[in-house]
Amino acid sequence: MVYVFRRLAPKRVELAKFEDRSEPIVVYNIVAGRCDCPSRVPCKHPKLLDFWMELGEPIGCAIDEYKNYYPFIDSEFTEMRKILEYVSS
Numbered sequence: 001m002v003y004v005f006r007r008l009a010p011k012r013v014e015l016a017k018f019e020d021r022s023e024p025i026v027v028y029n030i031v032a033g034r035c036d037c038p039s040r041v042p043c044k045h046p047k048l049l050d051f052w053m054e055l056g057e058p059i060g061c062a063i064d065e066y067k068n069y070y071p072f073i074d075s076e077f078t079e080m081r082k083i084l085e086y087v088s089s
């Protein structure tokens with residue numbers, strides 16, 4: 001499972017969660033640091049967003065929950081090309 005972030009507005013970032021399909025299994029929004037996922041306890045998503053921002057907000061970069069990141073080029077993750085199509089649409 002990986003997450004792909006897209007900045008939609010200055011304080012709004014979309015988080016798309018991918019497993020082994022070309023479409024995200026779920027999409028959440030983080031607005032001004034608050035995530036709209038259904039977790040009742042503080043979720044890990046804003047921390048992953050911080051990590052993506054520290055990387056310089058690379059477009060189409062997938063990040064897993066352990067903060068491993070997978071740029072599209074040189075990645076062996078088979079769905080990368082499809083995710084790139086998603087993030088550039």
Ligand SMILES: [Zn+2]
Pocket residue numbers: 028035036037038039043044045046
């Ligand atoms: Zn969340």
